[in-house]
Amino acid sequence: MTVESSAARKPRRTAAGKAGTTGSKTGATGTKRTTRTTRSTAKKSTDPDLVQLLTPEGERVANAEYDAYVAGITPEELRGLYRDMVLTRRFDAEATALQRQGELGLWASLLGQEAAQIGSGRATRPDDYVFPTYREHGVAWCRGVDPTNLLGMFRGVNNGGWDPNSNNFHLYTIVIGSQALHATGYAMGVAKDGADSAVIAYFGDGASSQGDVAESFTFSAVYNAPVVFFCQNNQWAISEPTEKQTRVPLYQRAQGYGFPGVRVDGNDVLACLAVTKRALERARNGEGPTLVEAYTYRMGAHTTSDDPTRYRGDEERQAWEAKDPILRLHRYLEASNHADEGFFAELEAESEALGKRVREAVRAMPDPDRFALFENVYADGHALVDEERAQFAAYQASFADEGGH
Numbered sequence: 328m329t330v331e332s333s334a335a336r337k338p339r340r341t342a343a344g345k346a347g348t349t350g351s352k353t354g355a356t357g358t359k360r361t362t363r364t365t366r367s368t369a370k371k372s373t374d375p376d377l378v379q380l381l382t383p384e385g386e387r388v389a390n391a392e393y394d395a396y397v398a399g400i401t402p403e404e405l406r407g408l409y410r411d412m413v414l415t416r417r418f419d420a421e422a423t424a425l426q427r428q429g430e431l432g433l434w435a436s437l438l439g440q441e442a443a444q445i446g447s448g449r450a451t452r453p454d455d456y457v458f459p460t461y462r463e464h465g466v467a468w469c470r471g472v473d474p475t476n477l478l479g480m481f482r483g484v485n486n487g488g489w490d491p492n493s494n495n496f497h498l499y500t501i502v503i504g505s506q507a508l509h510a511t512g513y514a515m516g517v518a519k520d521g522a523d524s525a526v527i528a529y530f531g532d533g534a535s536s537q538g539d540v541a542e543s544f545t546f547s548a549v550y551n552a553p554v555v556f557f558c559q560n561n562q563w564a565i566s567e568p569t570e571k572q573t574r575v576p577l578y579q580r581a582q583g584y585g586f587p588g589v590r591v592d593g594n595d596v597l598a599c600l601a602v603t604k605r606a607l608e609r610a611r612n613g614e615g616p617t618l619v620e621a622y623t624y625r626m627g628a629h630t631t632s633d634d635p636t637r638y639r640g641d642e643e644r645q646a647w648e649a650k651d652p653i654l655r656l657h658r659y660l661e662a663s664n665h666a667d668e669g670f671f672a673e674l675e676a677e678s679e680a681l682g683k684r685v686r687e688a689v690r691a692m693p694d695p696d697r698f699a700l701f702e703n704v705y706a707d708g709h710a711l712v713d714e715e716r717a718q719f720a721a722y723q724a725s726f727a728d729e730g731g732h
């Protein structure tokens with residue numbers, strides 16, 4: 328069956344008429360922003376295009392469109408979101424330290440992006456399918472992937488570390504933007520199956536410039552695929568600022584493809600939860616794709632191989648520190664009496680235990696069989712791979728003290 332006939336079989340409402348949130352409200356901005364000095368580092372909480380439910384001061388603000396999506400949230404669930412963010416940050420800090428100690432080859436920190444990842448990750452259902460980049464440690468946590476499994480690839484002892492189908496969480500993808508295509512194709516398959524699951528693809532501001540992402544937008548729009556494009560605009564693509572990627576705010580890109588785009592405060596876990604729930608709901612209802620731009624900030628280096636002091640000033644980081652995602656939920660939990668000292672103390676102990684568990688697990692990871700990499704290239708073998716294996720074996724055998732293996 329062709330994709331076309333499948334799309335026709337299961338009519339899905341066109342997204343064209345629902346593109347309201349894409350916002351004709353704001354015209355193109357940034358067209359004259361050619362110098363670093365004119366660059367705005369932070370979106371003000373009063374920005375009408377930014378969906379925000381919790382201010383940086385931890386005050387709950389009303390939002391006519393999105394309040395309903397978090398209306399039933401209990402104090403326990405709020406504490407759960409806080410716990411998720413704290414443990415994810417602790418895990419991330421431990422991984423960074425392990426790289427510095429030589430236990431990992433590389434680490435890509437999510438520091439600062441916890442709300443974007445936990446809010447969106449907790450919005451997904453178990454039957455949804457998630458396509459991450461290499462930085463989605465918080466989403467992996469929400470999907471139930473054990474954090475220690477994330478570290479094998481960064482230690483160089485395996486090619487991924489988890490079975491994608493166990494948690495509907497695809498392997499980390501380093502080829503920038505390519506997973507948007509995988510997600511789109513998968514979503515088209517979901518539609519063909521007639522399932523009401525949704526798919527979510529994560530990518531960054533830099534990835535938004537990739538042809539793969541543009542093609543994903545085109546295909547998902549015309550096939551009305553049940554996919555959410557979750558772009559974490561963390562302001563940087565390694566050393567390239569977002570204004571080098573786009574003349575318009577990224578969420579407005581969706582308008583040209585005929586589906587809604589929405590900008591959410593990426594440091595506000597409640598807003599990220601609500602906006603992603605709504606986008607996933609649209610996908611399930613046959614209303615097609617949504618682009619979510621989570622406006623956030625990468626507090627750390629791009630990876631442990633990067634030195635951000637070479638290309639950005641500390642004042643930018645300080646401005647974003649005031650908008651820390653964990654701090655604002657902490658303030659809200661305290662002000663609303665939803666969490667007491669005991670809760671925070673227990674969480675601190677749990678964080679330390681997680682750090683210890685991760686440390687021990689990484690150090691205990693066995694080196695892989697050095698010939699295993701040749702086994703995962705072709706299912707049925709290949710002459711060139713056989714030749715390379717033989718060359719590698721001869722090279723290994725040339726080390727006398729290695730005993731020839």
Ligand SMILES: Cc1ncc(C[n+]2csc(CCOP(=O)(O)OP(=O)(O)O)c2C)c(N)n1
Nearest residue numbers: 462501502503531532533534561563564565
């Ligand atoms: C196709 C491709 N081109 C270039 C790279 C090198 N590269 C790795 S990360 C990165 C920047 C990505 O920035 P962004 O999409 O904003 O994601 P972030 O790292 O900020 O989360 C680049 C260019 C790559 N991995 N793949």
Ligand SMILES: [Mg+2]
Nearest residue numbers: 531532563564
């Ligand atoms: Mg980025």
